Amino acid sequence: MINIYPSSDSYTSSGLGRSSGTTLTSVNGNTGATANKPTDTLLNKLAENIPGMDADGLRSLKAEDFTPEKVAERISGFVASGLEAARARGVGEERLQSMYEAAVSGVKKGFEDAREILDNLQLLNGELAEQVKQTESLTFEALDALAPGTDEISGGLSTRKSIIERFQNAEDMELNVTTRDGDEVRISFSRNQNYESGYASASDGQGNSASVFSLSRSEYSEYSFSVSGELDNDEIDALQSLIKDVSSLADEFFDGDVQKAFEQSGSLSFDTSELASMSLDMSYTRQYAAVSRYEQVDQLDQAADKPGRRLGHMMKDMAETFGAPSLGFLTSPGQLGRDLFEGLVNQDSRYSDSPQELQDIYDNNLLDLLNAVLPLEEAEVAQNQPQPDASTDS
Numbered sequence: 001m002i003n004i005y006p007s008s009d010s011y012t013s014s015g016l017g018r019s020s021g022t023t024l025t026s027v028n029g030n031t032g033a034t035a036n037k038p039t040d041t042l043l044n045k046l047a048e049n050i051p052g053m054d055a056d057g058l059r060s061l062k063a064e065d066f067t068p069e070k071v072a073e074r075i076s077g078f079v080a081s082g083l084e085a086a087r088a089r090g091v092g093e094e095r096l097q098s099m100y101e102a103a104v105s106g107v108k109k110g111f112e113d114a115r116e117i118l119d120n121l122q123l124l125n126g127e128l129a130e131q132v133k134q135t136e137s138l139t140f141e142a143l144d145a146l147a148p149g150t151d152e153i154s155g156g157l158s159t160r161k162s163i164i165e166r167f168q169n170a171e172d173m174e175l176n177v178t179t180r181d182g183d184e185v186r187i188s189f190s191r192n193q194n195y196e197s198g199y200a201s202a203s204d205g206q207g208n209s210a211s212v213f214s215l216s217r218s219e220y221s222e223y224s225f226s227v228s229g230e231l232d233n234d235e236i237d238a239l240q241s242l243i244k245d246v247s248s249l250a251d252e253f254f255d256g257d258v259q260k261a262f263e264q265s266g267s268l269s270f271d272t273s274e275l276a277s278m279s280l281d282m283s284y285t286r287q288y289a290a291v292s293r294y295e296q297v298d299q300l301d302q303a304a305d306k307p308g309r310r311l312g313h314m315m316k317d318m319a320e321t322f323g324a325p326s327l328g329f330l331t332s333p334g335q336l337g338r339d340l341f342e343g344l345v346n347q348d349s350r351y352s353d354s355p356q357e358l359q360d361i362y363d364n365n366l367l368d369l370l371n372a373v374l375p376l377e378e379a380e381v382a383q384n385q386p387q388p389d390a391s392t393d394s
Contacts, residue, residue, distance in 0.1 A: 083099060084200040104378065136288075169286050171283075171284045187224070235275070250282060
């Protein structure tokens with residue numbers, strides 16, 4: 001008996017859960033080894049108390065950027081990106097407020113713990129004390145501007161962009177065989193894969209911006225083999241031949257070619273002189289979900305709007321994020337960044353509602369910008385070029 005269950009592929013645009021993976025922040029080449037021990041104490045305590053954060057994101061700053069301003073910017077940027085990712089998933093204002101308050105409370109607790117430790121070590125004095133005080137002041141000033149519901153009273157143009165994708169794959173196979181001697185063999189295999197990625201950026205209309213790219217992957221597989229009875233050499237040979245044929249069938253099935261696997265199952269056979277019966281069950285489930293969001297909020301003080309400065313900050317953040325060495329396992333992080341940005345642009349009604357001629361002009365300008373900020377490798381450029389016509393005139 002052979003049972004092949006068609007896949008239950010699902011493609012939706014909502015229902016995304018919260019990523020449990022590590023947030024990959026922009027890495028600028030220097031991993032923060034220049035930070036002194038008292039500063040590490042402050043960063044570690046902040047990271048311990050801010051939900052979802054680790055100190056590595058703060059230590060990724062270059063030595064010359066290890067200032068109260070930069071640390072405050074990194075902390076507020078992390079919180080801002082977390083709120084934007086939640087908004088993209090459709091989280092309500094009440095939950096957003098709760099998340100914001102948890103982050104602020106964590107930052108406050110982090111500074112308190114760090115002060116206590118440094119004070120006990122008699123290190124909280126002089127220049128270090130002033131640095132901690134300034135960092136705390138700048139951090140809470142930036143966090144105050146992120147409070148949900150404050151867009152209406154801050155100046156300029158608030159821009160938020162976010163994309164989240166999730167893919168899940170589950171595969172199961174079970175083979176049961178009974179030999180002529182009554183021995184029973186059971187072989188089972190299962191594999192589960194989960195992948196989630198997201199990109200979010202936000203700017204406040206004052207030239208300040210933050211962006212974050214998160215990626216989480218998990219995979220586990222399980223294999224079991226059990227025998228009830230005692231197999232002789234001929235039975236083992238017959239089983240090995242059957243397993244080889246089943247493996248070929250499973251490859252077709254789990255690669256998505258269900259029709260070919262179904263046709264191939266009709267010719268599946270075994271050595272009837274050694275094996276009495278067999279049953280094979282295979283199934284897989286795949287789900288893909290994605291959501292993107294682009295939002296601009298006009299605020300009261302339009303004079304504070306500096307679009308050129310905002311764009312420069314955002315492009316710099318993108319280049320640092322997708323150029324991070326921590327994304328080296330991706331085939332093309334630059335292409336991923338380009339695709340995400342182009343997807344965000346397509347969500348803007350000003351683009352989709354404009355005439356084709358204006359869209360073409362914008363596309364060309366966007367291409368020049370992306371080539372400057374996220375240049376492709378030579379192999380990627382060749383892959384994206386249109387293929388020449390293979391036909392020749394005689």
